[in-house]
Amino acid sequence: MKKNNKGFTMLETLIAATLIISTLVFLYVQFNNLNQSYAESLKFNTVQGIHSANQLASFYRNHTDYQCSGYITKPCLNSRDLVDQIYLKLSIKNTILMLDSRETEVDFSEISNICDLDCQTFIKKVRTETTETRLIVIYQDNTFASVLI
Amino acid sequence: MIKNNKGFTVVEMGISFCLIFTICILLFQIILTVKDVYIRENIETTLLSKQGILLNRIYKDLDSKGVSSVEAIATPSTQTSNYKFTFQDNTESLLTFTELDGKYQKIQYDDYIWDISDNSIKTATNVEFIPSEVIEGKEYFSIRLDIQNDLTEDTNYGITIFHELTH
Numbered sequence: 001m002k003k004n005n006k007g008f009t010m011l012e013t014l015i016a017a018t019l020i021i022s023t024l025v026f027l028y029v030q031f032n033n034l035n036q037s038y039a040e041s042l043k044f045n046t047v048q049g050i051h052s053a054n055q056l057a058s059f060y061r062n063h064t065d066y067q068c069s070g071y072i073t074k075p076c077l078n079s080r081d082l083v084d085q086i087y088l089k090l091s092i093k094n095t096i097l098m099l100d101s102r103e104t105e106v107d108f109s110e111i112s113n114i115c116d117l118d119c120q121t122f123i124k125k126v127r128t129e130t131t132e133t134r135l136i137v138i139y140q141d142n143t144f145a146s147v148l149i
Numbered sequence: 150m151i152k153n154n155k156g157f158t159v160v161e162m163g164i165s166f167c168l169i170f171t172i173c174i175l176l177f178q179i180i181l182t183v184k185d186v187y188i189r190e191n192i193e194t195t196l197l198s199k200q201g202i203l204l205n206r207i208y209k210d211l212d213s214k215g216v217s218s219v220e221a222i223a224t225p226s227t228q229t230s231n232y233k234f235t236f237q238d239n240t241e242s243l244l245t246f247t248e249l250d251g252k253y254q255k256i257q258y259d260d261y262i263w264d265i266s267d268n269s270i271k272t273a274t275n276v277e278f279i280p281s282e283v284i285e286g287k288e289y290f291s292i293r294l295d296i297q298n299d300l301t302e303d304t305n306y307g308i309t310i311f312h313e314l315t316h
Contacts, residue, residue: 047201051208082284089291089311
């Protein structure tokens with residue numbers, strides 16, 4: 001009997017290598033997605049974040065003179081001692097007020113100085129099809145929370 | 150029949166070992182990463198759940214009953230800090246922080262007890278408490294205790310409450 005000592009051809013090796021690499025890439029992508037969504041769940045709308053945001057929201061609800069055009073950030077409200085105290089006590093870095101949650105395309109260039117990529121991802125997630133005003137709160141520890149006003 | 154006794158050359162063996170070794174290291178690193186992520190996320194989930202339960206209970210009382218005063222209660226033991234919430238319906242609730250060896254070990258609000266005696270958990274050395282401060286004509290109180298974990302130092306699992314007092 002004649003023994004086959006030829007080994008694998010280049011094509012066979014390439015196909016096997018491609019399959020193995022594809023499997024590893026697939027696993028990596030799945031794991032990465034899982035890890036990312038978990039990280040987001042820890043950063044977005046935590047219990048502490050929502051309760052703290054509610055404190056600020058109750059201020060907005062009681063003060064109807066906050067309305068400015070477009071997005072409102074802290075500088076618009078700097079004159080108010082209470083807002084400053086709320087920011088300090090609850091470790092709030094910035095707030096964004098979305099006057100219309102239906103905005104199909106939020107102009108992130110307008111708020112890019114206070115809203116990083118994580119923040120933009122959060123806003124895209126909480127954007128709804130309603131006309132209600134939504135308060136986005138950015139905390140010092142880079143977590144985010146959103147409540148309706 | 151001629152038997153093939155050629156075997157592998159040293160170079161083939163060397164290359165095979167290197168490849169297998171590299172793959173083993175990569176797989177081992179993946180296993181270690183998955184293990185670390187599992188442990189970290191398990192701790193984070195547990196801490197966040199307990200923090201959530203505690204905060205939900207406190208805020209439920211604050212928002213539904215309306216708190217009229219919060220005061221620190223002196224106790225014979227220096228290891229506990231008690232804060233008494235008096236609500237508008239004249240009911241009272243007690244928030245207790247129990248300290249041991251310079252670290253808070255237990256937080257209790259009414260009948261809910263959060264045991265944080267795990268060694269990997271670090272707490273602030275003191276509770277920041279302001280019973281009353283008047284801002285723009287309204288009275289507010291604040292309580293803050295930072296809680297962190299060795300594995301996730303950038304996350305604060307503690308409680309931060311800043312709420313209006315209603316008389």
